[in-house]
Amino acid sequence: MKRFAIHAIVFLAALLAASRAAQAQQGAQRDPHIGYVYPAGGQQGTIFQASVGGEFLDGASEVFVSGQGVAAAVLEYVKPLTPQQATQLRDQIKELVERKRSALGIGPPGGSRPSTRASTRPDTQPDTRAATRPVWTADDEKLLAQLRQKLGTFVRRPSSPAIAETVIVQITLAADAAPGQRELRLKTPTGLTNPLIFCVGQLPEFSQKPAHETTAREARAGATQAQEREMSITLPAIANGQIMPGSVDRYRFEARQGQHLVIAVTARALIPYLADAVPGWFEAAVSLQDAKGNELAYDDHFRFDPDPVLYFEVPQDGQYTIDIRDALYRGRQDFVYRMEIGELPFITSIFPLGGKAGATTTVTLSGWNLPAGELTQDVANKAAGISPIVASQGALLSNAKPFMTDTLPECLQAKPSDRQDKAQFVRLPIIVNGRIEHPGDWHVFRFEGRTGQQVVAEVYARRLGSPLDSVLKLTNAQGNQIAFNDDYEDKGAGLVTHQADSWLTATLPAAGTYYLHLGDAQDKGGPEYAYRLRISDPRPDFELRAFPSSINVRPGGTVAFAVCAIRRDGFSGEVDLSLKDAPPGFILDGAVIPANQDQVRLTLTAPPTFEDQTIDLHVEGQAIIYGRQVVHEAVPAEEMMQAFAYKHLVPVDALAVSLVGRAMNRNSMQLMDATPVRIPAGGWARLYFSVPRARLAASGQVQLELSDPPDGISVREVSPANGGVELVLQCDAEKIKPGLSGNLIVDAFVERTVPSPKDKTTTTTRRVPLGTLPAIPFQIVSR
Numbered sequence: 001m002k003r004f005a006i007h008a009i010v011f012l013a014a015l016l017a018a019s020r021a022a023q024a025q026q027g028a029q030r031d032p033h034i035g036y037v038y039p040a041g042g043q044q045g046t047i048f049q050a051s052v053g054g055e056f057l058d059g060a061s062e063v064f065v066s067g068q069g070v071a072a073a074v075l076e077y078v079k080p081l082t083p084q085q086a087t088q089l090r091d092q093i094k095e096l097v098e099r100k101r102s103a104l105g106i107g108p109p110g111g112s113r114p115s116t117r118a119s120t121r122p123d124t125q126p127d128t129r130a131a132t133r134p135v136w137t138a139d140d141e142k143l144l145a146q147l148r149q150k151l152g153t154f155v156r157r158p159s160s161p162a163i164a165e166t167v168i169v170q171i172t173l174a175a176d177a178a179p180g181q182r183e184l185r186l187k188t189p190t191g192l193t194n195p196l197i198f199c200v201g202q203l204p205e206f207s208q209k210p211a212h213e214t215t216a217r218e219a220r221a222g223a224t225q226a227q228e229r230e231m232s233i234t235l236p237a238i239a240n241g242q243i244m245p246g247s248v249d250r251y252r253f254e255a256r257q258g259q260h261l262v263i264a265v266t267a268r269a270l271i272p273y274l275a276d277a278v279p280g281w282f283e284a285a286v287s288l289q290d291a292k293g294n295e296l297a298y299d300d301h302f303r304f305d306p307d308p309v310l311y312f313e314v315p316q317d318g319q320y321t322i323d324i325r326d327a328l329y330r331g332r333q334d335f336v337y338r339m340e341i342g343e344l345p346f347i348t349s350i351f352p353l354g355g356k357a358g359a360t361t362t363v364t365l366s367g368w369n370l371p372a373g374e375l376t377q378d379v380a381n382k383a384a385g386i387s388p389i390v391a392s393q394g395a396l397l398s399n400a401k402p403f404m405t406d407t408l409p410e411c412l413q414a415k416p417s418d419r420q421d422k423a424q425f426v427r428l429p430i431i432v433n434g435r436i437e438h439p440g441d442w443h444v445f446r447f448e449g450r451t452g453q454q455v456v457a458e459v460y461a462r463r464l465g466s467p468l469d470s471v472l473k474l475t476n477a478q479g480n481q482i483a484f485n486d487d488y489e490d491k492g493a494g495l496v497t498h499q500a501d502s503w504l505t506a507t508l509p510a511a512g513t514y515y516l517h518l519g520d521a522q523d524k525g526g527p528e529y530a531y532r533l534r535i536s537d538p539r540p541d542f543e544l545r546a547f548p549s550s551i552n553v554r555p556g557g558t559v560a561f562a563v564c565a566i567r568r569d570g571f572s573g574e575v576d577l578s579l580k581d582a583p584p585g586f587i588l589d590g591a592v593i594p595a596n597q598d599q600v601r602l603t604l605t606a607p608p609t610f611e612d613q614t615i616d617l618h619v620e621g622q623a624i625i626y627g628r629q630v631v632h633e634a635v636p637a638e639e640m641m642q643a644f645a646y647k648h649l650v651p652v653d654a655l656a657v658s659l660v661g662r663a664m665n666r667n668s669m670q671l672m673d674a675t676p677v678r679i680p681a682g683g684w685a686r687l688y689f690s691v692p693r694a695r696l697a698a699s700g701q702v703q704l705e706l707s708d709p710p711d712g713i714s715v716r717e718v719s720p721a722n723g724g725v726e727l728v729l730q731c732d733a734e735k736i737k738p739g740l741s742g743n744l745i746v747d748a749f750v751e752r753t754v755p756s757p758k759d760k761t762t763t764t765t766r767r768v769p770l771g772t773l774p775a776i777p778f779q780i781v782s783r
């Protein structure tokens with residue numbers, strides 16, 4: 001009850017900003033977008049249909065699924081009916097019904113049926129009505145049924161316009177398609193959609209019918225989706241469904257005594273964040289019952305993961321049921337789940353959480369239905385980083401757990417080391433692999449330091465699937481605290497909503513002995529509470545995220561996107577960006593992340609010779625750190641909003657660029673001033689753009705506006721000047737101080753007067769976009 005109350009409070013608070021946030025996002029985003037795929041996967045060697053819900057999907061023509069062994073094609077596009085279209089359908093249905101009644105000799109509803117008995121009056125004339133009745137054919141009956149079915153899909157107020165359109169696709173999975181997660185995108189005339197997770201499974205699949213919202217007719221009749229849908233399945237299996245408001249999906253199956261069943265739900269993992277729902281994802285809850293309806297097990301999360309997992313030892317032969325619903329009884333078409341049920345291998349935890357790069361590590365596995373308690377992780381040919389660990393039971397693969405490798409020396413935490421007088425001595429740099437094995441446990445590590453030495457301590461636990469909520473404390477030999485940290489936000493961990501890992505740095509005041517204390521902030525513990533603790537000098541470095549992961553641009557056109565720098569251990573220098581192995585003609589402008597800044601918006605200009613193609617693009621960044629060049633490739637990502645407010649960078653497989661539409665002349669407008677443009681804080685700056693005469697003659701007065709500028713920089717004036725356009729920028733000194741630098745993104749357009757679509761005797765003003773200009777670097781300077 002307490003948990004529900006907290007969610008309710010958050011929901012009520014979010015409603016205050018929800019409408020404005022949704023409208024702002026809706027107005028700013030006109031690119032094709034998908035919000036769910038149902039079912040979100042299928043079994044190897046099968047062919048099936050799936051529904052893809054989204055917005056601006058008209059004309060969808062292709063389906064792209066990452067990896068090998070998957071073929072997909074678009075079958076149908078279904079756009080929601082407008083109220084006007086629904087009215088027209090009702091009129092058509094009414095006319096058909098009246099014609100049918102007339103053809104069958106049936107009176108109007110509520111009236112008396114005409115008598116069919118022959119008249120006995122001698123003066124009665126022959127009845128000619130039958131000869132003049134309209135004919136009612138099988139085709140007419142079919143058309144009436146089709147119109148009624150189409151009208152039945154009408155929803156007067158859809159719960160989310162962002163998923164109101166539907167594309168039906170056919171998916172073919174090869175028998176040897178590698179199991180696991182893929183990414184699915186649609187291609188439309190305006191470009192690629194964002195990617196969504198699509199799974200290739202190994203088990204037989206059962207799918208509920210696609211969910212639909214309550215129509216106006218159903219609402220008047222009192223029908224809702226608050227109902228139970230039941231299906232019988234045979235184990236092992238994967239069950240697919242969509243949860244609607246208040247509804248429950250139920251699966252009935254036979255099980256034998258002694259079976260060790262794993263029931264694992266994938267829901268939040270399919271769609272990590274929902275922008276307009278609290279807490280920001282589908283929070284699935286599962287309940288297992290026996291044949292008499294007695295609840296045997298329940299869960300609505302697995303440790304800190306919102307997706308629940310149940311383990312159940314079957315007590316006797318018989319029939320059992322598993323129910324799944326939303327924990328808060330919400331629902332919508334994008335509340336999609338996949339639920340694995342059977343005697344399946346499942347890893348609950350591993351130890352250690354990582355090993356030394358270039359070496360072999362023996363990893364202890366904990367979990368259910370695992371063939372062995374250990375496996376060998378060979379990373380001899382892999383660079384430092386994170387890779388998955390997977391176990392197998394025959395041909396069946398388990399869930400994956402992250403395993404981290406590093407180049408530093410490693411050791412295991414020694415026992416006992418729970419007090420300062422029992423502290424484990426370590427020589428820096430070092431990575432310690434340990435476990436907080438019981439509630440209230442602390443681990444203490446002792447090391448020798450130099451005067452002025454800068455030390456960094458970092459815990460990797462929650463980011464590697466451990467439930468540990470770490471806390472770090474650095475003290476001197478007298479027990480005086482020098483540094484402390486509980487939670488540290490890592491923007492590179494886009495799927496972690498509770499940033500529970502710790503990071504601290506300190507400059508040692510004197511030579512001597514120092515102690516680093518590590519524990520759980522909630523005084524919890526257990527064998528699964530593992531960690532990797534790095535103690536070392538600072539290792540300045542960075543990671544990059546490029547988003548959005550689908551970039552749509554016309555040949556010869558320019559489009560803006562963003563690159564985020566995730567800075568490590570105090571690195572603050574600038575990062576130069578460039579394209580890696582790109583086709584000729586692609587150009588980046590504004591390709592520098594300034595020092596001390598975490599993000600830049602830059603532009604990509606496409607060559608005019610590429611038409612209607614989709615390519616994978618690679619962006620890399622380089623920086624000078626301690627006199628050496630460090631290069632990292634940007635990880636493609638999607639910036640996803642959680643519950644109206646929080647934004648997360650969720651890594652994806654590819655940075656896909658789609659070239660669509662007619663080619664543009666990239667030299668149609670040019671900035672004639674030197675860059676970076678210097679804008680005085682509290683003052684203004686003039687920029688002059690040349691515009692070809694042909695463009696001026698064809699388009700008229702060109703207008704310019706800033707796209708998502710830094711808060712405090714605005715357009716003061718746009719005016720014609722010397723056959724071109726002059727843009728005056730103004731800087732608010734209260735919001736921006738000298739020293740800020742970055743890029744300005746400028747969009748060009750013209751306004752044309754056209755006849756009003758509703759009344760041809762009046763006119764309206766329509767904005768015609770001319771395109772985005774290459775990024776313009778700027779600096780804020782003192783007046």
